[in-house]
Amino acid sequence: MTPETKARLNIDKMLTESGYVLQDMKEFNRLAAVGIAVREFPTNSGPVDYLLFVDGSPVGVVEAKAEDKGVSLATAAEQSIRYAKSGLKYMSTIPDIRFIYESTGILTNFVISMMTRLVQGRCFLSIVRKPCSNGARIRRLCATE
Numbered sequence: 197m198t199p200e201t202k203a204r205l206n207i208d209k210m211l212t213e214s215g216y217v218l219q220d221m222k223e224f225n226r227l228a229a230v231g232i233a234v235r236e237f238p239t240n241s242g243p244v245d246y247l248l249f250v251d252g253s254p255v256g257v258v259e260a261k262a263e264d265k266g267v268s269l270a271t272a273a274e275q276s277i278r279y280a281k282s283g284l285k286y287m288s289t290i291p292d293i294r295f296i297y298e299s300t301g302i303l304t305n306f307v308i309s310m311m312t313r314l315v316q317g318r319c320f321l322s323i324v325r326k327p328c329s330n331g332a333r334i335r336r337l338c339a340t341e
Contacts, residue, residue, distance in 0.1 A: 199262030206301025207246070207260055216248065226252045233258070241282035248295065254284060256295030263300045272298040273307055 208218055216233040219225065224234050226249045237247035248256035259276040273296070280293040296307040 199264060200260055203260045203262055203301040207299050238285040239279045239282050241278050244279040254291045254293055257293060258297040258299060261298055261300050263302055
């Protein structure tokens with residue numbers, strides 16, 4: 197098993213624990229659940245490791261990196277941002293993807309809009325089963341919470 201494959205197994209687990217249903221591109225159905233994480237979704241600049249959907253809309257990208265790349269996760273942000281901003285194949289408009297992650301499955305770096313923060317541990321958007329009082333269907337879930 198390659199180091200990146202090992203990272204993807206950990207990321208799969210974290211996404212599932214956060215409420216996402218994992219799908220491969222060949223079985224893609226963005227309305228199959230409230231939260232969908234699609235592996236290897238094609239963007240206009242290449243396939244992103246995971247594209248996150250909430251209520252059928254794309255909201256985030258996750259780029260998987262091998263564990264030994266943890267110290268340089270911040271430099272991988274450029275790649276993730278490129279995927280988020282380049283547009284998605286099979287969609288005519290460029291969606292506003294605000295949640296951009298790079299993860300080794302151990303360390304996760306994220307960018308929300310233009311704010312960057314390094315998080316040690318698990319941190320993904322968690323699907324909220326019932327909408328919150330403000331109508332939100334997602335929240336951040338970290339291992340430190």
